[in-house]
Amino acid sequence: MNLGSRWKLYGDGSAPPPGEVVRPEERLSWGRTVGLGAQHVVAMFGATFVFPVIMGLDPNLAIMLSGLATILFLLIVKGKVPSYLGTSASFVGAAAVISPGGANPAVLTGAVCVAGIVLALSGAVVHLLGPRVVLAAFPPAVTGAVVMLIGFNLAPVVAQNYWPLDQWTALLTMVFVIAATVLLPGFLGRIAILLGLVFGFAVSWVSDRAFGPAALPDGGSAPRVDLSGVQEAAWFGLPSFHTPEFEVSAILVALPAVIALIAENAGHVKAVQEMTGDDLDPYMGRAIFADGLATSLGAAVGGSPTTTYAENIGVMAATRVYSTAAYYVAAAAAVLVGLCPKFGALVAATPNGVLGGVTVVLYGMIGLLGAKIWAENRVDFGDPAVLVPIAAGLIAGIGGLRLAIGDAFVIEGIALGTVVTLAGYHVLHRFSPGHPRPPEPPQDGPGAGGPVAARDTDDEGAEPR
Structure with a gap:
């Protein structure tokens, strides 16, 4: 059985010349493949660990499961759809309602587990009936509205939970992320969230030494950066697992994210199809099913939901290397990082002001993706x-x-x-x-073939998932 894990060496293993591409079933030399895998790790890194922190889940587990989910995805799509599965932003709104401040992680992962099962079943239906069933059930007008709901519903979370704890660090971090996303070239623009977190950490460290601890809304004070947990954490160990709990009310809050994920996966398949020239419609249902299965299995052990990442698709567009071998390398690296508790402790030490600045941009971008879906499909x-x-x-x-x-x-x-x-x-x-029926989207131009098909380009900035 061909599961897409055998690769033919491309030429002499060096980078492709202008106009040429390395196909999913091909690879460069292993040294160059490892380098490309490292690029994919950096591209997914910022959003993949910041969203678990925002949702009150273990970032170490999220990173590790993102690697395992990517391997599962590549096997299910038989290596035809190169993509990385990182932490999904589509459930952040549900997390704010179900588990505010990380109060009910088991209930949250129970809801995400059920949503993942629904997503997997949806993928099976799409595989049996064809990709056009996606547009029939969830036309761009509806999908755009749901995505906008998920993003804009989070505005109070920033205003009440993060921003007031260190408003000046939040403001500086927000300005940096905005500027970096727009002004930094190519790959650096795609990792603006990661760069923003590093910048915010540095600002917080300097502020602690220049101005003392940050004043808290309750009248107390606390240092912005506390790395004591990092010093105590081990270098190697398993992440924190937990058993999910299932509540009907929480499940209903999480289910709308399924619509966004169906649209997102369909759009990413179309984006890869346009770049490679392959007919990937027969694999769209498999891609949606794989994402749903990975989400449900991950949530069953306390992990974060997953989705295909535009940032990594952007890396492929820039390098013209679509080899799935690079994704296997990235997945293996993510699993190793997830087994380092020191990394998780460092992520958990992210100052609230830094999260405030980053989430202002992220939540707004999630909401405006809905408007982008409307515009691209001429709703x-x-x-x-x-x-x-x-x-x-x-x-x-x-x-x-x-x-x-x-x-x-x-x-x-x-x-x-x-x-x-x-x-x-x-x-x-x-x-x-x-x-008599919802209007069909245009077959040519922006949005052709999927609600978000045209959004992944080689000059795209860091976009949340």
Whole structure:
């Protein structure tokens, strides 16, 4: 059985000349392949460990599982879709509701586990019925609204939990990330989040020595950087595992992220298809299934959700090397990093002000990805059947409206906004005059073939997943 783990040497093993590409089933010399794998590790690193910290989960476990998830993904897609699976940002909004401040990690991972199973089942359906079923169920208008809900619903988390703890460090970190994303060239722009974390750490360390401990909202004070946990941590050891717990209310909050992940995976498959010239539609269902399976298996042991990473697709576009061998190298390196508790302790020591500055940018970018999906697919907001359900869903979700059904069942926030948007859109297009079915997206140009197909380019900045 060919699982895409055998590679033919490309030429003499050196980098491809202009206009040529290294295909997924090929590889460069092992020395160059290891170097490319290191690039992929750096590209995924910042977002993959910062999102677990924000969600109150173990970053060491997230890094280790991202490597294992990537290997699982490559095996399921038979090596046809080169991609790295890092921590998904789509569940950050649900985490803020289910486990504020990391209070209920077991309930959060239980909800993520169920969402992963639903995502895997969705992938199986797409594999059986074809990729067009994705657009039929989740057209760009709906997908964009759900992604926007997930991002903008997080604004209070920044304003209440991170920013007030060290506003000046947060401001400087935010300005640095914005500038780095836009002004730094190529690969450096893609790792702006990682660079921002390093910059924020440095600012916090200098501030501790220049101005003393940071003042806390409760009247106390604390040092911005506390590395005592790093000194005590071992160099080698297993991450922290836990058993998930399942609550219906939490699961309902997490399920809308499935829509975003379906769209994201479909878009990434299309992006790789455009770069390689291969017909990858037969593998779209496999890709979605693999991501769902990796998410559910990871959450079953207390890990973070996963998704394919645009940052790593950008690395491929820049290098023109699509070899899956480089991804296996990156995955192996991630597993080794995950087995280093010192790394996890260092991540856990990230100052709150630094997280405040980074999350302002990340959460806003997540929300605006929804608007980008609308723009690329030319969603018509002059059509009341599109405008009205989306408008109502956004206010219901971002405003945190609650709908209580009896004493034991409540649907609110992102979940309620998603239900309003999805149900309203399809009902109106089914029954309103002149709308027998949702309009098809254009087959050429931006967004062709998927809600977010055109967003991964070689000049793209660091984009959250």
